[in-house]
Amino acid sequence: MDDNTRRIYEKYGINPKEREKENQEILNKRMKELSDLNRDRLVKEFNEGLDKNYDDLKEYLFFYNVTIFKELESNIFQNIQCLIVNAYSASITLTNLILERLLKLTLIQNEIGLDPVRIEDWNETYKETHRYSKMILNETIKLCHERNLINDEQEEYLTDMRNQFRNGFSHYDPTKILIDHKETAEVHFSNENPEKAYDIEVNMKQIPVLQYYYVKQFARENALQYFDYVFHLIRSIEKKLKYKHNYEGSKKTNGNN
Amino acid sequence: MDDNTRRIYEKYGINPKEREKENQEILNKRMKELSDLNRDRLVKEFNEGLDKNYDDLKEYLFFYNVTIFKELESNIFQNIQCLIVNAYSASITLTNLILERLLKLTLIQNEIGLDPVRIEDWNETYKETHRYSKMILNETIKLCHERNLINDEQEEYLTDMRNQFRNGFSHYDPTKILIDHKETAEVHFSNENPEKAYDIEVNMKQIPVLQYYYVKQFARENALQYFDYVFHLIRSIEKKLKYKHNYEGSKKTNGNN
Structure with missing residues (x-):
């Protein structure tokens, strides 16, 4: 005082x-x-x-029957926690993380195969695959496609997603996020005199308050769908990896089945 | 059947x-x-x-007294929702988004000043500032620093955060995330014979199961602290912008106070 x-x-x-x-x-x-x-x-x-x-x-x-990508379960659970409470931006940025990790793990597992690696061999085995951990999404999508771990349609979809969701949200770039929107929106404008009210055509992707509004709307409308795509991609890739590496057969050969 | x-x-x-x-x-x-x-x-x-x-x-x-960056409130609330349920990866990726947006809005507001822009002038005013929306974090940190919107210490901290949190999590790159960790960890290894048990020095940043473990631990230990930093940065920048643009004075001049 x-x-x-x-x-x-x-x-x-x-x-x-x-x-x-x-x-x-x-x-x-x-x-x-x-x-x-x-x-x-x-x-x-x-x-x-x-x-x-x-x-x-x-x-x-x-998240049953997923074995190779079991570690993604924790981030998938977090994503559900976000979607439950309508935390859409949080969901999208987390789905981006899941996708980045999924494709890296895919390339690693594809290279070393699906049989367990003995702890004594960890250093040597993963030294070779460490280059995948440092790659950017552009490269991992391309390599997964070349190695038939994702098909043409998935490659195309992910390339679009990469621009709109990954790059759009990780840089907060409304031009990328709202790529499918038209450039302008009409705003109803009235001065003191209601008779002189008129509509103004505004550049919605350039004006912060409209960027905010439309990006928020975009997140609300697309977060679940984007997460759903990546969720099913996990199963799709896991199936392909198991098929390619003849998982069940390989387990039998090792006498583990 | x-x-x-x-x-x-x-x-x-x-x-x-x-x-x-x-x-x-x-x-x-x-x-x-x-x-x-x-x-x-x-x-x-x-x-x-x-x-x-x-x-x-x-x-x-x-989130009181924040006026310029009011739009960030929604993502801050989402971040609290994440932190309440220990969704640490979600929190970090969302804090990255808040930081990206904060610095862009800072540069935009600094350029156009703090007085309200008339709707008729929106297109012309924000056409000029739209270049900031497309920038990457590296550039926005640098420009905010050059224009005295963040100080030397903040610039240094954000540059580190950019590498470890922004780039580390948005690419899921354990080498970047775990930059402060040593390269190896000891794993206790025992075969059938417990007398022959020994410790193995493993490259923790290269082995997927260890990447997962240590990145998860890192997220748990750092999510709140990172969010806290960005939360207080919002207030710090808002103060600076108001001081620089003499906000109260300018409001008085316009007769709005």
Whole structure:
């Protein structure tokens, strides 16, 4: 409390120390109320999201029969947690991560095969495949396609996704994200006089407030579909890898079956 | 049901149609049980996360006094939703998005100033600043620094973050993410004979199962701290922009205060 405030309090017969305590209590109470409101909002978003979205999402929680890419389960679970509460930007950026990792693991597993590697051989085996860990998505898509781990259609789809979702969101570049949108949007503009109201054609991809609005809408409309594509791609590639490396046969030969 | 199964059922006096119905009911019941278990897991993770993490996170939900970067609130809320349920990878990839957008908005707002732009002038005004929307993080960090919107220390920190968090996670490159880790880890290895057990020095950044383990650990240990840094950077830049453009003064001049 500054001296001036203290003098005023004293002038009106108020005990400065007591008043300060009272003020602090009022502030604490208000902060507690606000904090409880925010907590309630988080609970509400979760409960409402769960009721509304769980049926559409539950199939992704059955990550059965996936063995080669088992490690992706943890990020898939996180993605469901995001989609439950409509955290669409979080979902898209995480799907990007899953896709990046999936294609790298694909190239690694394709090179070393599917039989377990003995711990003594880890260093030597993975030294060779480490070059894949450093690759960018452009390269991993290309190599997966060349090695028949993804087909023509998947290669084409992923190349589009790479530009729109991966590069669009990882650089936050609205021009890339909104590539399928037209360049302009109409905004209804009215001055004081409603009779003089008119529509203005605005460059929606260049104006921050519209970039925000349309990117948010895009994320809401596309997050689940993008995640769904990558989710099914995991199974598709796993099947191909197993077929290519004759997984069951190889297990039998080793006497592990 | 194939013919063979049908014949077997009939041989034992079982009505094939009824048995098929029973089987389907058993399967449906089992799927329902599993689905309920998964739902319970989501609820449990949320409730436990809220109890455990809310006190550490509640301050970020008070996004008060932020006016220029108000649009970031939505992604900040999503980030809290992620951190509540320990979705650390989701949080880091989303913080990357917030940072990318923050620096672009900073350069745009710095160029056009803080006074509201009339809708009629939107096209012309933002045509000039659109070049910032297409920039990569390297360029926006550099320009924000040159224009005194971030200080030397922030520029240095962000340059490091750019390599480790932004590039590391957006390419899923363990070598970048784990740049501060040593190259090898010791794994205890025992064959059938426990007396012959020994430790093996393995290249942790090159071996997929270890990449997974250490990247996950890194995300858990650093997600909140990284988000916290970017959260406070928003306020820091907003202050600088307001000071530089003499925000309050400018509002007064326009008679809006």
